[in-house]
Structure formats: C-alpha cells, structure tokens
Amino acid sequence: MEFSSTKQLLVSIAAGLGISIMGVSAGAAATFETNKISFRDITGTVEIKTTTGDEIDIEVRQGGKFTAVEIEEKDGVVHVVGERWVEDEDRNCCDNRITRTVDPRKGRKVTTGEPVDDAFFADYPTIVVAMPVEGDVDFIDARMKLTMERLAGRLGLDACYVYGETSDVEEASVGIIHGSRLVMGNVASGLEIDVSGDADFLAGDVAMVDVDIAGPGDVILGDIDGMFDVSIAGSGIVRTTRVDGPMTVRIAGSGGAAVKSGRAEKLKATIDGSGGVYFGGLVVQPELRLYGSSEVRMRSVNGRIIHHGGGSVYVGDEVFSDGDDD
Secondary structure, eight states, X not given: OXXXXXXXXXXXXXXXXXXXXXXXXXXEEEEESOSEEEEESOEEEEEEEEESSSOEXXXXXXXXXXXXXXXXXXXXXXXXXXXXXXEETTEXXXXXXXXXXXXXXXXXXXXXXXXXXXXXXXXXXXXXXXXXXXXXXXEESOEEEEEEOOEEEEEEEEOSEEEEEEXXXXXXXXXXXXXXXXXXXXXXXXXXXXXXXXXXXXOOOEEEEEEEEESSOEEEEEEEOSOEEEEEEESOEXXXXXXXXXXXXXXXXXXXXXXXXXXXXXXXXXXXXXXXEEEEEEEESOEEEEEETOEEEEXXXXXXXXXXXXXXXXXXXXXXOOTTXX
C-alpha cells in the first residue's frame, strides 16, 4: 500500500474513533455519522455539498503552503479548526466586528464588493464537505471563499471575511466584515444580518429579517413576509423588493432603508442625521421620530401619522405636516 493511501486510511480510522486529526495532509479524508459541522479559524476555500445521506464526508486539499487543520467529532458535532489568523502581534482579523458608533462616509457610492484574491487563497487549503441536507453549519472567525448547496437546516456565519455564495437555507445568522461579498438564496424562516464596514450581502425571499449595519455596507433582499427590523450606524443601505409585516428602522447617520412595495403594519422610524426611509407601498399608522435633515417617504398611508421632531415627511408627492410635532 502506498504511503498516501495508508495515511488516508489512518485519518479515516481516527475520525471514526473521534480522535483529533492534526496537520491534515493533501487529499486526506474523513467520515462522520452526524449532520452538524462547525468551522473555526479557517483560512482557505470551503465547498459544501448536501446529500440525502446521514454522514459527513470531509476532504482536505492543501494549498501552496502547508496549513494545519484539526478535525474532531465531539458531542455530535464535527469541528474543523485551522490556524488563528493574526494581522498584528496583538490583534487578529476578527477584532473589527460590528460596533454601534456613528461613522458616516461623505460622498458615498454603492459598493460592488472587492474582487476576491484568488492568488491568496491558492496558498491555503480547500476543504470539501459532503453532508446531509437536513444539517447545521457554523463558521467562526473564518477567512474564506465559500460555496454551499441548499441546506434545510441552520447556517451560522460569524466570519472575518467571506466571498462567495450559498443556496437556500432554512434559517441563518450572518456576520461579515469589510471587503466581504456574500450572495444567499431564499431563507425559509428567520435571517439575522450583521455587516461591519464596506461589505455586501444579497439574499432572496425571507420570512423575517433583523439587519444591523455599522459603516457603509449594503444589504439587498427579496420579499419579506414578516417582521423587518433595521439598525444602521453610518451610511449603510438596506433595500428590499417587498415587505408585508411590521417594520422598524433606526438610523444614526446618513444611511437609508428602501422598500419597493408591500404593506407595513405600522412603521416605526427613528432617524438622527441625514438618513432616510422610503416605502413604496401602504403604511399603516406610521410613528416617526426625525432629527436633523432626515426624510421619510411613503406611497400611501392608512391611519394617523405620528410625527415627532423635524425632518421631512412625504405621502405620495405631498409634504405632510401637522400641529403635533414636538
């Protein structure tokens, strides 16, 4: 038996016994009888394919330079752990997660996502996973190119940097930072999004959404059939094709939230700065607290408009004003 085949066999045996696999070589593979997988401190390319089976198969292909990868099954979860990425001696790439400070950017242009650095990722491993479609996937502190097929489970992504796409998922919690660009399919239930810095996130139709942006990030969504909650600190932009459900928007800075159509069963908007909200459908009993040069535009309104503070409010093409402003 050749050396590479022998080592692959030993890796598979160790995986079956739940033993950690350190410094996996090129082409090494392992199989686990579970449907949950977690990645931590991974730098490289991750490809996830989903199957109707009940096992997780993992293959690690080393890149231009060797990178240690540890694989271990514990409490029904396969853990894939790489080497922690450190940019400086006392700071790693994931220290810039979302904050709630205002940092508006003047002269802002809509981002298109930074191009992926293929030469950089060629030096790092490619991890290929085949797993049950009825499974869960988590990423913590990843720096990766990602492709993932449909997942009828949960996707958790708390990433340093991600460039890639996923198909439909059941539910998702996504955190991306500067330079990232992630495209996702439909989300059957809840979607939580945290964007820090100049990053792009695009998804299809969603049941309900909670969006937080710090900086100039962009979030683009399809139809939302449920709650839509938006918080923006800075100049971020959130756009969606339709909302049918309650909508809450908080903006500090020059950010904006835009909805093309639908019915907002009460819109609550608080804006401090030059930000704005646009709703191209029917709004029921909006409650608006506007300060600075902020603006709210609604195509039509049903019920009383409660307007505190200043700013500008439009219904259709008409400027709204009443005597109840504080």
